[in-house]
Amino acid sequence: MAETLKEPKCGAIVIGGSAGSLDVLLEVFPALKADLNIPIIIVVHRKGSSESLLTDLLQSRTALKVLEAEEKSLLEGGKVYIAPADYHLLVEDDHTISLDYSEKINYSRPSIDVTFQSAAEVFKGDLVCILLSGSNADGVEGLKIVNNFGGRVVIQNPNTAIMPYMPQQASIAVKPNLVLDSFEMAEFINGLRG
Amino acid sequence: MDAIDNEQVNLLLNDVLETHGYDFLAYSPASIKRRITRLFALDNFVSFAEFRYTVRTDKQYFKRFLEEITVNVTEMFRDPGFYKALRNEVLPNLGTYPFIRIWVAGCSTGEEAYSLAIVLKELNLLSKSLIYATDINPSVLEKAKKGMFPLNYLKGYSENYRQSGGAKDFTTYYTANYSLAKFDEGLSSKMIFSTHNLVSDHSFNEFQLIMCRNVLIYFDKDLQHKVFNLFDNSLENLGYLALGSKESLDFWPRAKEYKRVKTEKIWRKL
Numbered sequence: 405m406a407e408t409l410k411e412p413k414c415g416a417i418v419i420g421g422s423a424g425s426l427d428v429l430l431e432v433f434p435a436l437k438a439d440l441n442i443p444i445i446i447v448v449h450r451k452g453s454s455e456s457l458l459t460d461l462l463q464s465r466t467a468l469k470v471l472e473a474e475e476k477s478l479l480e481g482g483k484v485y486i487a488p489a490d491y492h493l494l495v496e497d498d499h500t501i502s503l504d505y506s507e508k509i510n511y512s513r514p515s516i517d518v519t520f521q522s523a524a525e526v527f528k529g530d531l532v533c534i535l536l537s538g539s540n541a542d543g544v545e546g547l548k549i550v551n552n553f554g555g556r557v558v559i560q561n562p563n564t565a566i567m568p569y570m571p572q573q574a575s576i577a578v579k580p581n582l583v584l585d586s587f588e589m590a591e592f593i594n595g596l597r598g
Numbered sequence: 599m600d601a602i603d604n605e606q607v608n609l610l611l612n613d614v615l616e617t618h619g620y621d622f623l624a625y626s627p628a629s630i631k632r633r634i635t636r637l638f639a640l641d642n643f644v645s646f647a648e649f650r651y652t653v654r655t656d657k658q659y660f661k662r663f664l665e666e667i668t669v670n671v672t673e674m675f676r677d678p679g680f681y682k683a684l685r686n687e688v689l690p691n692l693g694t695y696p697f698i699r700i701w702v703a704g705c706s707t708g709e710e711a712y713s714l715a716i717v718l719k720e721l722n723l724l725s726k727s728l729i730y731a732t733d734i735n736p737s738v739l740e741k742a743k744k745g746m747f748p749l750n751y752l753k754g755y756s757e758n759y760r761q762s763g764g765a766k767d768f769t770t771y772y773t774a775n776y777s778l779a780k781f782d783e784g785l786s787s788k789m790i791f792s793t794h795n796l797v798s799d800h801s802f803n804e805f806q807l808i809m810c811r812n813v814l815i816y817f818d819k820d821l822q823h824k825v826f827n828l829f830d831n832s833l834e835n836l837g838y839l840a841l842g843s844k845e846s847l848d849f850w851p852r853a854k855e856y857k858r859v860k861t862e863k864i865w866r867k868l
Contacts (some may be wrong), residue, residue: 475815475844491815491844494628497604502626503844505812506633506669522628 424566520546708742
């Protein structure tokens, strides 16, 4: 068979972010291709009350199906799962979602570290994790684990992030596979092979 | 980095079942694995073998294991909208009964049971109510009995209480005692605390309201259904079942026998 598919297979994309990451998502989502056959999980820190707001905001900007993640639901390509406020989101071996109301991690629930680590253990080398703007270091420990499992680590370029601290800390802790500006992210995601 | 793998988790959980009689095998694997990995790191075990041996043989340590691998994070008036629905719709309907029996299943350190007692008191129903508060874990029940919660949380609880429709001065329900808030014993006098394991124990009474919030998210689907059957056996007709904000009765085969109360995660048995 001809080597036409150099792009490695991608089983899931997890995007984490905190302060300043919403702008990036709002820029990336309209440019995502409608037939992207990969599940996307989004873990962003936010206040409990704005829970469905983010889902609506993103849904209005993409042809992909955006939903608030529910426990036991199966990750499917072409769908975007938002981690609900106040719950950690974990991925099971059978690619279903578990929610967890345990202690906050890095003062955060949902914690990006928790989802990165859990997804890494399941998807191993088939995982792409993207860490966006933020002013704390949640997600950094998770990226180390993603890296150890052979998954791909992508960070937003700290020089152009609204809050550079989070991607900066990541770039110190792990050697990212890619550093992208926000306007490059949609193209990168569209190029992933489901 | 993956300090404990899935196979080791299974070994450990099988040991726990065989030597201590607690069955965690139908818990959601990712969550339970995370709890175990966390405890392993927290207690500085050098090897899985040492961890496994300690869990199996050290009774004192097993108490800690049980407390730490189950999630005991809770708060008073968690999800104010839920308590508003209890206050305005559910409990007034129960007021017509001569005697109200309520089961708080998986009550942990008791914050929800005390919240419920406060609402009952304000509706003048507490005197004819009895709250059965149960948990798998004896040590959290000891805490729940005392009714003492860290004082620094009370500001948040008081705000939750107010948002849930509470109009009294929340400070009248407790006395500050150093760093703890001790809740009025009039509240706990209407509570019965007991261990109960939703996985292995049976129905023990009939209730008009069962509250079980943020417990079922840790169970796999089959176990969830089994527990719904247990609740169904423990609920009078027209009784209510209240779940956590991300839990649902919808996928249980007999869900049609229940009617959802508006937008909250509360169902009424038809």
